[in-house]
Amino acid sequence: MNPKLNTLPLAVFATSGPLKPLVIAGPCSAETREQLLSTARALSEIDGIHILRAGIWKPRTRPNSFEGVGEIGLKWLQEVKAETGLLSAVEVAKPAHVELCLKHGIDILWIGARSTANPFTIQELALALKGVDIPVLVKNPVNPDVELWIGALERLNKSGVKRMGVIFRGVFPYEKTHLRNLPRWEMAIEIMRLFPDLTVLCDPSHIAGKKEYVFEIAQRAIDLNFHGLMIESHINPATALSDAAQQLTPLELKGLLQNLKFRTATSQNPEFVSSLEQCREKINSIDFQVLELLGRRMGLVKEIAEYKRRNNVTILQLRRWEDIINTRLAFGHNRGLPDAFIKQLFEMIHKEAIQLQTELMNKPGNGS
Ligand code: PEP
Numbered sequence: 508m509n510p511k512l513n514t515l516p517l518a519v520f521a522t523s524g525p526l527k528p529l530v531i532a533g534p535c536s537a538e539t540r541e542q543l544l545s546t547a548r549a550l551s552e553i554d555g556i557h558i559l560r561a562g563i564w565k566p567r568t569r570p571n572s573f574e575g576v577g578e579i580g581l582k583w584l585q586e587v588k589a590e591t592g593l594l595s596a597v598e599v600a601k602p603a604h605v606e607l608c609l610k611h612g613i614d615i616l617w618i619g620a621r622s623t624a625n626p627f628t629i630q631e632l633a634l635a636l637k638g639v640d641i642p643v644l645v646k647n648p649v650n651p652d653v654e655l656w657i658g659a660l661e662r663l664n665k666s667g668v669k670r671m672g673v674i675f676r677g678v679f680p681y682e683k684t685h686l687r688n689l690p691r692w693e694m695a696i697e698i699m700r701l702f703p704d705l706t707v708l709c710d711p712s713h714i715a716g717k718k719e720y721v722f723e724i725a726q727r728a729i730d731l732n733f734h735g736l737m738i739e740s741h742i743n744p745a746t747a748l749s750d751a752a753q754q755l756t757p758l759e760l761k762g763l764l765q766n767l768k769f770r771t772a773t774s775q776n777p778e779f780v781s782s783l784e785q786c787r788e789k790i791n792s793i794d795f796q797v798l799e800l801l802g803r804r805m806g807l808v809k810e811i812a813e814y815k816r817r818n819n820v821t822i823l824q825l826r827r828w829e830d831i832i833n834t835r836l837a838f839g840h841n842r843g844l845p846d847a848f849i850k851q852l853f854e855m856i857h858k859e860a861i862q863l864q865t866e867l868m869n870k871p872g873n874g875s
């Protein structure tokens with residue numbers, strides 16, 4: 508499937524310099540008029556920040572947590588805009604949120620990760636957005652499902668939403684790491700590949716979960732050619748009513764932005780171009796050799812399946828599998844390849860081999 512979206516460039520995202528990413532910054536939640544205004548004043552002083560984010564209705568994991576200030580927060584955002592010129596971005600999860608945001612002149616809407624995971628919710632939001640020209644940013648779903656993410660974009664687009672972008676915020680971590688959400692970068696890269704004109708932002712705050720990791724994720728996103736960042740910033744993070752550990756003060760955010768290294772997507776330098784071309788040629792040739800060898804390996808797996816079938820021997824041979832893993836790990840390790848990578852690679856190869864043998868041994872007419 509090669510999906511197509513009928514989208515327009517996000518004109519509102521024009522930034523001052525050609526290489527500077529778009530930065531949306533602001534508190535996880537609007538809490539008080541004072542908190543929002545003082546945060547916005549400080550952020551508006553930072554070069555490159557033109558859009559303020561603020562959660563007005565908060566999707567909380569457990570009840571009895573702070574669930575947002577609601578409509579009054581939209582009025583504070585209007586005040587912010589009048590005073591600082593900052594545009595506003597707000598999360599919507601229900602048609603009523605859309606209606607209130609439109610009524611209060613909110614500039615950009617975003618759809619949160621939990622909503623993207625639910626096609627019913629997306630369909631309702633899409634209906635509420637019918638005939639309305641407002642930029643909508645769609646966060647990836649909490650589970651690592653690119654199709655679901657694409658489905659949300661398609662539903663919105665079918666409803667006439669033309670100015671769209673996405674925000675990558677990582678996925679629920681089934682394995683424990685130092686991060687709050689796992690940055691399965693391949694999900695965002697797949698979206699970039701399928702929709703080359705779509706604005707793709709990264710939300711390093713919700714990936715990091717702790718303020719000390721926000722920089723490394725932001726830099727990684729810039730290195731991967733993301734068009735911009737959405738970063739949580741609060742005038743006094745220690746007192747924040749949601750996501751206190753991951754919010755930066757405006758001053759810290761300024762420092763973070765100054766320390767980011769920007770690289771160009773490409774270079775016209777002839778030496779760079781020719782070295783890159785040569786390396787790519789070699790990589791192409793290696794990739795095809797890898798595939799050729801994998802094809803031969805699977806051919807041998809087929810032969811083995813036939814011997815096993817004739818001798819009525821089980822498919823899975825645990826000792827052999829253990830030996831494969833150990834010897835390949837040692838061999839790869841000596842060539843500087845990370846253990847986790849080798850393990851994952853051979854698990855995939857082994858899974859495919861088992862699958863192939865199962866099919867061959869259970870083929871009708873192959874009864875033993
Ligand atoms: C947020 O941006 O504050 C938020 C709730 O994010 P997410 O939907 O990515 O969890």
Ligand code: MN
Binds near residue numbers: 535536739749750
């Ligand atoms: Mn948050």
